[in-house]
Amino acid sequence: MQIITTIKELRAWRSGVDQVAFVPTMGNLHDGHLALVKEATEQAAHVVVSIFVNRLQFGQGEDFMSYPRTLDADAAKLAAAGVEVLFAPNEAELYPHVSQSYQVEPPHLQNELCGAFRPGHFRGVATVVSKLFNIVKPNVACFGKKDYQQLAVIRGFVEDLNFDIRIVGVDTGRAADGLALSSRNGYLTEAERAQAPQLYQVLSEMAAEIRAGRQDYAKLEQNAIVRLQGQGWVVDYIEVRHAGDLQIAHAGDAHVVVLAAARLGKTRLIDNLEIHLEA
Amino acid sequence: MQIITTIKELRAWRSGVDQVAFVPTMGNLHDGHLALVKEATEQAAHVVVSIFVNRLQFGQGEDFMSYPRTLDADAAKLAAAGVEVLFAPNEAELYPHVSQSYQVEPPHLQNELCGAFRPGHFRGVATVVSKLFNIVKPNVACFGKKDYQQLAVIRGFVEDLNFDIRIVGVDTGRAADGLALSSRNGYLTEAERAQAPQLYQVLSEMAAEIRAGRQDYAKLEQNAIVRLQGQGWVVDYIEVRHAGDLQIAHAGDAHVVVLAAARLGKTRLIDNLEIHLEA
Structure with a gap:
């Protein structure tokens, strides 16, 4: 090389x-x-x-x-x-x-x-x-x-x-416990690293609910934020958007993405999941 | 083609x-x-x-x-x-x-x-x-x-x-009377076209004075503006700048450009002259 x-x-x-x-x-x-x-x-x-x-x-x-x-x-x-x-x-x-x-x-x-x-x-x-x-x-x-x-x-x-x-x-590479691979993971303490997969878990559960037909995105977002906050995260945002162009998502959209940014201690982590809904 | x-x-x-x-x-x-x-x-x-x-x-x-x-x-x-x-x-x-x-x-x-x-x-x-x-x-x-x-x-x-x-x-192409060639010259009335070379003349005279050693650019600019206004032009600006990057020119600069934009009736004309001074 x-x-x-x-x-x-x-x-x-x-x-x-x-x-x-x-x-x-x-x-x-x-x-x-x-x-x-x-x-x-x-x-x-x-x-x-x-x-x-x-x-x-x-x-x-x-x-x-x-x-x-x-x-x-x-x-x-x-x-x-x-x-x-x-x-x-x-x-x-x-x-x-x-x-x-x-x-x-x-x-x-x-x-x-x-x-x-x-x-x-x-x-x-x-x-x-x-x-x-x-x-x-x-x-x-x-x-x-x-x-x-x-x-x-x-x-x-x-x-x-x-x-x-x-x-x-x-596609995003992930550790065995689901945490998205990131250079900034190196900033996490051992305790924070153990807790960090919660971000992926919350997104996965939102994705499962959306796949199951839920379209009240604002409510889903709010629940996820509250849940992470309860576990000690400082949440910058959790949002459902149109996949691709990231415009505001609306009920009925076939291709969405759930995106999040949240902080554990001094470390800011981001993650997202794309969801293709059947017509 | x-x-x-x-x-x-x-x-x-x-x-x-x-x-x-x-x-x-x-x-x-x-x-x-x-x-x-x-x-x-x-x-x-x-x-x-x-x-x-x-x-x-x-x-x-x-x-x-x-x-x-x-x-x-x-x-x-x-x-x-x-x-x-x-x-x-x-x-x-x-x-x-x-x-x-x-x-x-x-x-x-x-x-x-x-x-x-x-x-x-x-x-x-x-x-x-x-x-x-x-x-x-x-x-x-x-x-x-x-x-x-x-x-x-x-x-x-x-x-x-x-x-x-x-x-x-x-380099700028010019008509025989000095007017810089421009698509917008076609907007000029016959009387305006006859008057239009004044812009080049004023710039040429400024350039001659700068080549002769004048460095009071603000005064030169002001004189040129007043002169064109007296001939019926509406002057947007006449300025001496560093050539190339168009930063503000200072006395002693070796390579300057005099730039102007001014309107005759409804037509806005621009022109400029570069000046290389001997060290």
């Missing part, structure tokens, strides 16, 4: 190959990322993974400085997974002027769900992913469904700005 | 050729555009010109509806100039959802100079040109220096969003 750190070298490599599948990450790789890499290897002959902890998508008081940087371990995992190029630019390579003057601005969805609690986050994601797309020029890019709203934003700007890139969403 | 109207066909054509130079236009082509086309033919073996009157860059009360659409005459000129592909998508092809949800957002420069009088204009330009870049995937793109602020915005987002496209600025 080649490790490339400059845009110039990446472009030189890119000009010599045809079909490329791309997995952008912030590193600290777990099995969820490796599932994205596996999907990428099935999508194209050449796979590029990027590792870049993107300052632009972290808010005031968020964990940009403490976000785990584990490049050597990450590189070993990617090499073993058959990745051809690891693109690991430094801050000055992607933000040479420190500030990023031109941004990709998402619509109001950026201020809803996680966006309501992380101002500027999805603008930062859309902007850095656009930059990476213009550098790597992939034919296909793979993103996890665990970051469901991020996937919706990426599908959105790819369509609206006519990027010629196929976006593939990959 | 091929006339292509869909993104799909344009991409199919693009996949079969190597180096492409691109000239995006809103049609109603004059000799200024043809100078861009000539430059493009010197930059790459394959030249694409687009014609699309972009609703997004017109403000409330501006001339979107009345902007001249002259596709047949334009196509004849482009074919004669050696253009290989004319890309002429309709509104639904570029804006299938009517509204454009994701935009390329320029920095504060979008609210200065022309931007102060045309809210949203440069966001609309940056967004549609990004879309066209992602569709045409040119290696080089040519823009006129007459739209100097537009050129600065395009250079800005190309750099900041890492588009792999070389931007070439082409």
Whole structure:
């Protein structure tokens, strides 16, 4: 596996190959990322993974400085997974002027769900992913469904700005007890880790009720919030939305997604479940 | 010359050729555009010109509806100039959802100079040109220096969003009496057309004074505004700025540009002159 750190070298490599599948990450790789890499290897002959902890998508008081940087371990995992190029630019390579003057601005969805609690986050994601797309020029890019709203934003700007890139969403990897794999799970204490699967359990029960025909989403959401709060969680939101575009869901919708963000101690976890209802 | 109207066909054509130079236009082509086309033919073996009157860059009360659409005459000129592909998508092809949800957002420069009088204009330009870049995937793109602020915005987002496209600025084409060539010149009455070169004359005199060593830019600007007003113009602005990035100019700057926008009757004209001072 080649490790490339400059845009110039990446472009030189890119000009010599045809079909490329791309997995952008912030590193600290777990099995969820490796599932994205596996999907990428099935999508194209050449796979590029990027590792870049993107300052632009972290808010005031968020964990940009403490976000785990584990490049050597990450590189070993990617090499073993058959990745051809690891693109690991430094801050000055992607933000040479420190500030990023031109941004990709998402619509109001950026201020809803996680966006309501992380101002500027999805603008930062859309902007850095656009930059990476213009550098790597992939034919296909793979993103996890665990970051469901991020996937919706990426599908959105790819369509609206006519990027010629196929976006593939990959199912969420989970621990045996159901907890969605996430770099931030590493922040949990042992006691919090034991409690963390409650988030998935509550979503699973909501999904079961919706599959059984319940359509009073506001009531279901409220019950789930109260239940997690009773177990000591601070809940940012639990919402049923249209799958895909994340518009407000209505009774009768055939394809919905239940999304949640909640905090255990200092750690903020997110998860979601898609539900396809029979007509 | 091929006339292509869909993104799909344009991409199919693009996949079969190597180096492409691109000239995006809103049609109603004059000799200024043809100078861009000539430059493009010197930059790459394959030249694409687009014609699309972009609703997004017109403000409330501006001339979107009345902007001249002259596709047949334009196509004849482009074919004669050696253009290989004319890309002429309709509104639904570029804006299938009517509204454009994701935009390329320029920095504060979008609210200065022309931007102060045309809210949203440069966001609309940056967004549609990004879309066209992602569709045409040119290696080089040519823009006129007459739209100097537009050129600065395009250079800005190309750099900041890492588009792999070389931007070439082409000198302003002028009538024999100095008037900058513009589609909007066609709106002028005969009397206004006779008067219109005053804008270039005032800028030329400012440039001569700056070349002669004057550095009291605010005073020069004010004098020029008063003079044009005395001739019946409504002046939006006349400003001396750093060339290139259009930051505020300071005494001692070696490379400046004098920019103006002013109205004769119902027609708004813009022009500018770059000045390289000896060290």
